[in-house]
Amino acid sequence: MTVTHMTGGPSVHFENVGLSLGGNTILDGVNFTVAAGTIHCVIGPNGGGKTSLIRSLLGQMPHTGDIRICWGNDWTMGYVPQALEFDDSLPMTVADFMAMIGQRHRPAFMGLKRDSRTLVENVLARVDMLDKRDRPFGSLSGGERQRVLLAQALMPSPKLLVLDEPASGLDKAGAAVMHSIVQELSDNGTTVLIIHHDLGIVREIAHGVTCINQHMLFSGDPQQELTSERIFTIFSSSAKAA
Numbered sequence: 001m002t003v004t005h006m007t008g009g010p011s012v013h014f015e016n017v018g019l020s021l022g023g024n025t026i027l028d029g030v031n032f033t034v035a036a037g038t039i040h041c042v043i044g045p046n047g048g049g050k051t052s053l054i055r056s057l058l059g060q061m062p063h064t065g066d067i068r069i070c071w072g073n074d075w076t077m078g079y080v081p082q083a084l085e086f087d088d089s090l091p092m093t094v095a096d097f098m099a100m101i102g103q104r105h106r107p108a109f110m111g112l113k114r115d116s117r118t119l120v121e122n123v124l125a126r127v128d129m130l131d132k133r134d135r136p137f138g139s140l141s142g143g144e145r146q147r148v149l150l151a152q153a154l155m156p157s158p159k160l161l162v163l164d165e166p167a168s169g170l171d172k173a174g175a176a177v178m179h180s181i182v183q184e185l186s187d188n189g190t191t192v193l194i195i196h197h198d199l200g201i202v203r204e205i206a207h208g209v210t211c212i213n214q215h216m217l218f219s220g221d222p223q224q225e226l227t228s229e230r231i232f233t234i235f236s237s238s239a240k241a242a
Ligand SMILES: Nc1ncnc2c1ncn2[C@@H]1O[C@H](COP(=O)(O)OP(=O)(O)OP(=O)(O)O)[C@@H](O)[C@H]1O
Pocket: 021, 022, 026, 044, 045, 046, 047, 048, 049, 050, 051, 052, 053
């Protein structure tokens, strides 16, 4: 991955990205750009390689090709994974979890330092989870965990926010909170890259959309690219053969 400097929020450039795992081709010749300060959605059928692409961006996959992030002065990145492997029996509250994520040089059992406490309370309030800060993290519902995962990605405020199917475990209210946060960040210049399955929402919130199914099928303006015929073709049972 190459990193270059520019002023403003980062643009992200996927250039001829490929990935093979266990002898199988997962991604091949993926080329698209996420413009600085935009909301860009990655869509495609199950198993099409969306998470693998995001993990390549995060440096967690042995991809080929180049992924360039043209950062401004602030290199802060937030990431919300699709799900979190977590031992539910761990005696860790929501606040402990946030302390663990946000205070790398302080053990979680020591709790939050005073200056971090305000920050944590602010982000938990943003996702409507402040009243649950003393609950054991393991006792949270899937949607509540997803909200906390979103909260940790906002601390500190990111210039690049990457979300892997953030709405999957969320109810309508949770999804609305998440989308309004994404919108607000984007309005303030943050670049947001989201894997999303709800094409109605993609049309509503995204400035750009890229569809991948091993290869890149199309990329551009959602209003023009997301035609009914295309959506039917991509997500029909024959999609894997496309
Ligand atoms: N570590 C791995 N080793 C081998 N194959 C893998 C590995 N990780 C993912 N794959 C395979 O890569 C393909 C793409 O998976 P990926 O999770 O990227 O798809 P996706 O588009 O995010 O799917 P979904 O919409 O179901 O979340 C799948 O066939 C998956 O089985």
